[in-house]
Amino acid sequence: MQLPKIGWAGLGNMGTPMVNNLLKANYPVQVYNRTRDKEQDVLSNGATSAPGLRELAQENEIIFVMVSDDAAAKEIFTSGDGLLSGEVQGKLFINVSTVGADTSRSLEAECQKHGASFLETPVSGSVKPAQDGTLIMLVGGSADDLERAKPLLDVLGKMSVHLGEVGKAAVAKLSINYFLAANLQALAETVVFATGNGVKAEDMLNIVNEGAVGSGITKLKTTNILKEEFPAAFALKHIVKDLRLAREEGLDQPLSAPLFNTYQAAMNDGLGEEDLMAVYKHLKKG
Ligand code: NAP
Numbered sequence: 001m002q003l004p005k006i007g008w009a010g011l012g013n014m015g016t017p018m019v020n021n022l023l024k025a026n027y028p029v030q031v032y033n034r035t036r037d038k039e040q041d042v043l044s045n046g047a048t049s050a051p052g053l054r055e056l057a058q059e060n061e062i063i064f065v066m067v068s069d070d071a072a073a074k075e076i077f078t079s080g081d082g083l084l085s086g087e088v089q090g091k092l093f094i095n096v097s098t099v100g101a102d103t104s105r106s107l108e109a110e111c112q113k114h115g116a117s118f119l120e121t122p123v124s125g126s127v128k129p130a131q132d133g134t135l136i137m138l139v140g141g142s143a144d145d146l147e148r149a150k151p152l153l154d155v156l157g158k159m160s161v162h163l164g165e166v167g168k169a170a171v172a173k174l175s176i177n178y179f180l181a182a183n184l185q186a187l188a189e190t191v192v193f194a195t196g197n198g199v200k201a202e203d204m205l206n207i208v209n210e211g212a213v214g215s216g217i218t219k220l221k222t223t224n225i226l227k228e229e230f231p232a233a234f235a236l237k238h239i240v241k242d243l244r245l246a247r248e249e250g251l252d253q254p255l256s257a258p259l260f261n262t263y264q265a266a267m268n269d270g271l272g273e274e275d276l277m278a279v280y281k282h283l284k285k286g
Contacts, residue, residue: 003027006152007060009053009076009083010097011038013232014123015066017130018096018156020045025155032056057083062092062152069241070103077107089115092148096156098122098177098238100245101167104140108166117145120166122173123157127233128220134158140169174246180217181239181259181276187218188280191225201226221277230271230278237272239263 003026008019011033019042022029032050033039039049050056053076057063063083065076073095077083083093093111095104095118104120111118119141129135135157139146146153146162153160163169187208194204205222208214224230243260266272266282274281 004061007056007063009056010066011042013127014130016041017127019047021133021155023047030056030060052081053083054081054086057088057091058086065095065097067097070099073097073099073103078110084110084114091116092145094119094121094149096121096123098173098242099170101170101249104170105167119145119149120169122169124176138163138169138172140164140166171249174242174249177239177242178246181243181263182255183217184277185259185262185279188283192283224277225280230275232273232275234276236263236274236276236278237267239276240267
């Protein structure tokens with residue numbers, strides 16, 4: 001069976017390992033990244049490079065987008081030389097970036113205007129699950145489009161959850177990231193409190209991780225806290241974006257404002273390009 005030609009825009013921390021998994025599964029993948037140097041990793045693994053976004057959409061059947069935020073996704077789709085600037089009738093566009101529900105619905109409407117299909121598929125899981133192909137794919141859109149995308153989603157993730165029409169998956173993604181932000185701020189505050197009162201960070205993290213409150217994420221971030229090194233798997237600036245989007249979507253719970261304010265303050269400290277666990281550094285300095 002001939003595999004469909006795949007286009008991919010956006011080769012950051014997530015896009016690169018996801019494309020590498022499609023290549024490993026033998027899909028022909030053509031890529032485009034604004035900063036062209038960042039294409040090198042996937043090109044060395046067999047991807048080809050598109051001259052621009054218009055060509056990326058025209059030359060491929062199914063086109064993924066994995067970029068930072070709403071503004072970037074809108075630009076990629078709708079700018080004068082963007083994905084939708086050429087003939088795209090019948091193509092399927094899949095936005096795997098995390099954006100707000102309104103943006104997602106507007107991208108769907110733009111695609112439909114051009115006779116193309118659209119799925120929103122934000123992903124739950126960070127760089128390691130992206131490398132391992134074990135992301136959770138949160139899908140909003142039609143069942144037919146999901147069926148068309150499913151073999152690809154099965155390469156990228158361990159499961160796909162169909163949440164309903166476009167907009168629902170965006171909300172589910174913002175919800176899980178709210179939970180993530182709360183967990184990591186709580187972990188940071190716990191270690192700051194304990195160490196400030198003479199308990200070793202190593203001992204405190206051991207107690208967390210070996211007890212019922214320990215989780216995949218507390219274990220994953222333990223080495224970062226102990227070394228006080230936070231290279232971005234999920235950049236702190238992106239959680240600020242997601243907490244802002246969640247609040248725009250109506251999130252108004254006791255923790256929502258303090259969480260947003262803390263991560264925003266950490267970003268103001270210059271920690272935006274570090275991993276979101278760098279909120280620990282911000283809280284530690286007091
Ligand atoms: P990243 O490493 O910061 O990469 C961002 C990508 O977006 C880069 O390819 C960048 O291109 C591109 N981009 C940004 N603005 C652009 C614009 N105006 N036009 C064209 N391209 C633009 O981000 P990431 O960690 O891969 O995350 C990507 C998305 O996935 C975000 O929405 C994030 O919230 C979501 N997400 C991330 C994780 C994670 O753990 N990292 C997990 C789940 C979901 P350049 O190379 O030219 O800058």
